[in-house]
Amino acid sequence: MILYVPLPEVSSEVRLDLHEIVAAWDEQSVTHVRPVYTQARSKGYFCSETKEGSFALEHLAHPWRSHSLENHGIYVRVHSLDPVLLSEEHPPYLIVKTV
Numbered sequence: 001m002i003l004y005v006p007l008p009e010v011s012s013e014v015r016l017d018l019h020e021i022v023a024a025w026d027e028q029s030v031t032h033v034r035p036v037y038t039q040a041r042s043k044g045y046f047c048s049e050t051k052e053g054s055f056a057l058e059h060l061a062h063p064w065r066s067h068s069l070e071n072h073g074i075y076v077r078v079h080s081l082d083p084v085l086l087s088e089e090h091p092p093y094l095i096v097k098t099v
Contacts, residue, residue, distance in 0.1 A: 001057040001097075005044065005076055006090040009051065012081035016044025016053040020060070021072040037075045044076070053078075057094070 007014060018041050025035035044053040055076075064071045076092065078084045086092070 001061055002095050003055045003057055003074070003076070003092060004095065005053040005055075005078075005092045006087065007046070007051055007053055007078070007084060008087065014046050014053065014084065015079040016046065016055070017077045017079070018042045018044060018055050018057075019075040019077065021075055024072055035072065035075060061096075 003018075005016060019037035019039070020041055021035045021037045023036040026033070041059075042055060044055050046053045053076075057074075060074075078086070
């Protein structure tokens with residue numbers, strides 16, 4: 001599983017952190033109240049050619065499948081000197097390969 005995060009053009013360095021959300025949260029109030037999440041689980045990688053960040057999420061495949069009621073999602077935090085807004089037209093997307 002790989003999560004891709006399309007990013008807009010920015011002039012400064014971009015760092016992405018992935019956090020696992022550990023409790024239920026309300027989508028309607030997320031702009032005011034952030035979900036409870038873990039410390040950064042992994043760092044993302046930024047590709048300057050595609051302008052996308054990415055995270056390998058293989059470590060979450062088994063827990064998500066085995067304990068689906070405990071899967072509250074993930075939170076990607078973008079760090080940059082420039083303001084970075086993710087686009088609704090190009091949202092993050094997950095690619096899952098099955099065998």
